[in-house]
Amino acid sequence: MARALPLEQITATRPSGRRTRWREYRTGYLFVLPSLAMFVIFLFGPVIWSLLLAFQDASLTRREWNGLDNFRTLIGDRVFRKSLVNTAIYTAVTVPVHMLVALILAGMMKPLAARWQTFFRAAYYLPAVTSVVILATVWRWMFNPRFGAINQLLDLGPVAWLSRPNLALWAVILSAVLTIPAAGVVMYSAAMGSIPEDLYEAASLEGAGAVRQWWDITIPLLKPTSLYLIVMYTIWAFEVFERVYIMTGGGPAYATTTIVQLIFDTGFRDWDYGIASAQAIVLFVLVAMVSAVQFRLFRSEVEY
Amino acid sequence: MQLTRRTPHDVSRTFGKLLVVAILIVTTAVSLFPLFWMLSTAITPGSATIKTPPSLIPLPTGLLEGGTDLPSWIRERAYVPTLENFRELSKQTQGNIWRWLGNSAIVAISITVFHVLFDSMAGYAFARKTFPGRNLIFGLLLSTLMIPVQVTLVPNFLLVSRLGLADSYLGVILPGFADVFGIFLMKQYMQTLPREIEDAARVDGANEWQVFWRIVLPLAKPAVATLAIFMFMRSWNNFLWPLIVLRTGAKYTLPVGVATLQGEFSTNFGLIMAGAAVAAVPMIVFFLLFQRYFLGGIRIGALKG
Numbered sequence: 001m002a003r004a005l006p007l008e009q010i011t012a013t014r015p016s017g018r019r020t021r022w023r024e025y026r027t028g029y030l031f032v033l034p035s036l037a038m039f040v041i042f043l044f045g046p047v048i049w050s051l052l053l054a055f056q057d058a059s060l061t062r063r064e065w066n067g068l069d070n071f072r073t074l075i076g077d078r079v080f081r082k083s084l085v086n087t088a089i090y091t092a093v094t095v096p097v098h099m100l101v102a103l104i105l106a107g108m109m110k111p112l113a114a115r116w117q118t119f120f121r122a123a124y125y126l127p128a129v130t131s132v133v134i135l136a137t138v139w140r141w142m143f144n145p146r147f148g149a150i151n152q153l154l155d156l157g158p159v160a161w162l163s164r165p166n167l168a169l170w171a172v173i174l175s176a177v178l179t180i181p182a183a184g185v186v187m188y189s190a191a192m193g194s195i196p197e198d199l200y201e202a203a204s205l206e207g208a209g210a211v212r213q214w215w216d217i218t219i220p221l222l223k224p225t226s227l228y229l230i231v232m233y234t235i236w237a238f239e240v241f242e243r244v245y246i247m248t249g250g251g252p253a254y255a256t257t258t259i260v261q262l263i264f265d266t267g268f269r270d271w272d273y274g275i276a277s278a279q280a281i282v283l284f285v286l287v288a289m290v291s292a293v294q295f296r297l298f299r300s301e302v303e304y
Numbered sequence: 305m306q307l308t309r310r311t312p313h314d315v316s317r318t319f320g321k322l323l324v325v326a327i328l329i330v331t332t333a334v335s336l337f338p339l340f341w342m343l344s345t346a347i348t349p350g351s352a353t354i355k356t357p358p359s360l361i362p363l364p365t366g367l368l369e370g371g372t373d374l375p376s377w378i379r380e381r382a383y384v385p386t387l388e389n390f391r392e393l394s395k396q397t398q399g400n401i402w403r404w405l406g407n408s409a410i411v412a413i414s415i416t417v418f419h420v421l422f423d424s425m426a427g428y429a430f431a432r433k434t435f436p437g438r439n440l441i442f443g444l445l446l447s448t449l450m451i452p453v454q455v456t457l458v459p460n461f462l463l464v465s466r467l468g469l470a471d472s473y474l475g476v477i478l479p480g481f482a483d484v485f486g487i488f489l490m491k492q493y494m495q496t497l498p499r500e501i502e503d504a505a506r507v508d509g510a511n512e513w514q515v516f517w518r519i520v521l522p523l524a525k526p527a528v529a530t531l532a533i534f535m536f537m538r539s540w541n542n543f544l545w546p547l548i549v550l551r552t553g554a555k556y557t558l559p560v561g562v563a564t565l566q567g568e569f570s571t572n573f574g575l576i577m578a579g580a581a582v583a584a585v586p587m588i589v590f591f592l593l594f595q596r597y598f599l600g601g602i603r604i605g606a607l608k609g
Binding site for chain 2 (some may be wrong): 032043
């Protein structure tokens, strides 16, 4: 700040003596304390505890160290592998579709009048303010073999979407894909709005058509937004739970069991804390890998 | 206005525009259909829920019974809307559905109020105060963004049980405070506020708490509103943690309660959808009232969807 301040204000902002400095420190600590205490008790502590549990044979009654046994068990566990594959399939399908749909819809909304943009954004976002639990409950009813909306409207006959092992995962994925990625649409819209119009005008003068402009101007300038969204959607997909828990409970025959569904089953149905923690650590590592990529890509743009 | 001849170029542009509008309308319909189907099933009389073709068109009694001249494709799909499912649901759950509504409100409001308070305090300290370890602490808090909440489920459950908070609202509420997003938001916003007003208040003899409470917090109102709405929505919809902590049916929050309905009423979709509607409608109304802040919240990357 280059502007000269009256003397008393300088002394008020810049503590000089040791006592004033300590007063400022103390205020800082006191204001941070409530949040920090919560983090220590309910996050940092539990994360360490979880790491310890992952190397223990721990259940309601037992608790002893067993080294890497839990991870060895996981490697040999067919259901765990199945959950990884299911989560991977879910992620591999939903993330690209969400990205593409968000991009296309935001692009289509761009030339519309502001009030129409607001209308469509709201219409896309409305389902997202409702709990996934509620939406999944509705989807389960829509997938009902005899009277559900899907079979009735598409006149498909009694297809048992959610109880056939080869269909169930795809039904869950379909329900996710048919949910408009509203956050993506809103973020892409905002990013597109900040691209200077004269870039397009210049490109027009040079004879570039709409497709060319889209490919050479819009897509490259949206890169930061795209990277952010792809990371967020990937993490959300890794952590998919409610949709599966409500629609299929992970069945039939583990056909839809995802990592988090399995952590829940292991920890709070079988009460095997050791294995559940090991599974959670694997999820942590997967998410951390995605976040690390994100952090590297965004380091230059995030300001603390 | 200027009269011009229509060139093929104009025609293709008009066609393109129509196509765009058509796609936007279709996607809107796809987006809203589950909510429509939920509300429609919730107000359909029990027997009409499970039939072919499905009941989709609500009509008043007079029209449906008196008017024989209705085309048969309407008649087959029409039903008289009723609140019967809500009454029945209330009776079958012994009023629990309304208790869940109250529980969700208590939990969501408590989390929101204290989260906003703690986050603003911490955000203020990180934005304005210098103290040893400030950047380290902030970096540490920020790094928790990478930790999936599922990692802490088992230890937090053990912790909450040991504290004697299993099956209690406090057990549902407390772990939710370990969340850095609000701190980050408040810090970013408070950094943009002018320091002079705070300094002037200090010169006038206000203590640190008064500066924060009377000067900074009111100035940060837009950020407070965004954060409050975000926190309220997230805690209202939260499922996995309350599902683990709560055991007694009467203490459930709405998502947990509604999730039990499908086990209880298996194919009575009228009742299940009535329960879903009780959970969804308050959030929908809330969204329509405060849309502006929601869209702001998404833009800063706060909201899922």
